[in-house]
Amino acid sequence: MSTDTDTAGRRATYLTEDRLAIQALAREFVAKEVLPVANELDPVAGEIPAALRRKMADLGFFGILIPEEYGGLGMGVFEYAIVVEELARGWMSVASIIARGQQFTQGFDDEQRAKYLPLMATGDFLSAFALSEADAGSDVANMRCRAERDADGWRISGQKMWCTFADGSDYLQVFARTGPLGTDPKRRSDGISCFLMPKPRGALPEGVTGNPVRKIGYHGWKTWELSFDNAYVAPGMMLGEEGKGFAIAMSDLDIARIHTAARAIGLARGALEDSIDYARQRVQFGKPIADKQVIRFKIADMATQIEAARALMYQTCAEVDAGQRTSVKASMVKQFATEMAERVTSEGIQIHGGAGYTTDFAVERYWRDARLTKIFEGTSEIQLKIISDALLGR
Structure with missing residues (x-):
């Protein structure tokens, strides 16, 4: 069977005209906008320019998976993967940043979705995921970072590792223990809760300090080791139910x-x-x-x-x-x-x-x-x- 026939068959099965159109759009964008920036900035560990992010937002790349009712494109994972492949062909960090507005939103309630998803769809409310710790990487359930009640809010103390975009994001999505670390292997993930910590873009939240990790790659943004010292989480900023954060993760x-x-x-x-x-x-x-x-x-x-x-x-x-x-x-x-x-x-x-x-x-x-x-x-x-x-x- 010829290559032309193979390609035609694959397109008939998967690559519809709409999908080919978004692929072509992303491919042209990468050639004109992403590759020149990546070739200039990656060798010097430079960061993704804000102007490039805005162009991505204008094309709807931050809202591919977000429903149209919230201002997103309402497309599927297939379209998302097509765009991601094209962006990564230019610079993987650019392909990664679009996830910060449309993944890991399962814990949002209706009010939070109505408030934040429209901002995510336009690239104006992007996350940094604070999950891993020094002794809780693949073994995430071994988490030690803790959250204690403070009136109607919470105070978080502990360490986090591998938090990419902690400085440039608009909020941290932090996972911390609100219950004890159990000994039952099947229940070790119980007691982990998920919190949303809005913050100024370009800074860490109050009560959080950190050091950038010295990476050999994945340039375009910084990855952080973070320390939480009674960092405050306001009322209403827990995502999902208390103690059920592992399921969100x-x-x-x-x-x-x-x-x-x-x-x-x-x-x-x-x-x-x-x-x-x-x-x-x-x-x-x-x-x-x-x-x-x-x-x-x-x-x-x-x-x-x-x-x-x-x-x-x-x-x-x-x-x-x-x-x-x-x-x-x-x-x-x-x-x-x-x-x-x-x-x-x-x-x-x-x-x-x-x-x-x-x-x-x-x-x-x-x-x-x-x-x-x-x-x-x-x-x-x-x-x-x-x-x-x-x-x-x-």
């Missing part, structure tokens, strides 16, 4: 893992496309290296791995949008796509040779960021545990 993980898979695919595609361009231009022994069989086979294998990951992602997105439970398949696509992205971006560096190990070419950025996708939203090992437990029992 876990509620959107299917979408979050698809989001990460889409980011990984975008990174891998960036490495592939840049490698094709470089191989055509780079001349050795009197010919472009694109004429060498070893390079041609590397590129063929890279393209095949990307296509396989994208096909699994499309299938998973379609099932989510159809209302099916897809936690295992979300773990599969997250694990498969992120492992693929590290391999493909590494091959991209190999094709670039010594030039690939410099910051003069974007392929090293894709490689650094791809390595992170295997860690956040649940490590590859956690995904394999979820999948194997589903197949074999716990």
Whole structure:
């Protein structure tokens, strides 16, 4: 079967005219607006400009998943993944920031949704997720940060790790213990509550201090280690029921893992496309290296791995949008796509040779960021545990 037939069949199944249109819109935006900024700022660990964020908001990228009644686009996870892949092809941090207004909103009540979702849809109320701790990464239930009642509000004390965008966000979504850490393995997550802490953009909340983490990649914004010292949470700012915050943290993980898979695919595609361009231009022994069989086979294998990951992602997105439970398949696509992205971006560096190990070419950025996708939203090992437990029992 020819490539043209394959592509036509896939489009007939998944890529409707509306989806092709939003893909084209995002692709053009990345080429004109994201890539030039990323190529300039990532090598110096610069931050995503506010002007770029505003352009993203104007295109509706912060509200893809938000219902139209709240000012969003009311689209599905499929459309979300399409846009995320395109943005990540330019700069993964840009593909990541759009999640800060439309993921992890399950705990919002009707009043909070009416108040905050319209602002999220326009990129004017973006979050930073304060969940992990030094001893509560994959084992989130081991959380020690505590919240104590203070009149009608709460006071939070403790430490948090890996809180990306803590300074630039409009609020922190903080998870803290309001009940004891139990010893029953099946009940260890009980007693964790979720709080919303609005704050000025560009600063940490009162009672919160922090230090930026020294990252090797994921530039464009800072990731923080935070200390909470009796930080105040106003009345009405608990999300969901007291002691049920763990369910909120876990509620959107299917979408979050698809989001990460889409980011990984975008990174891998960036490495592939840049490698094709470089191989055509780079001349050795009197010919472009694109004429060498070893390079041609590397590129063929890279393209095949990307296509396989994208096909699994499309299938998973379609099932989510159809209302099916897809936690295992979300773990599969997250694990498969992120492992693929590290391999493909590494091959991209190999094709670039010594030039690939410099910051003069974007392929090293894709490689650094791809390595992170295997860690956040649940490590590859956690995904394999979820999948194997589903197949074999716990």
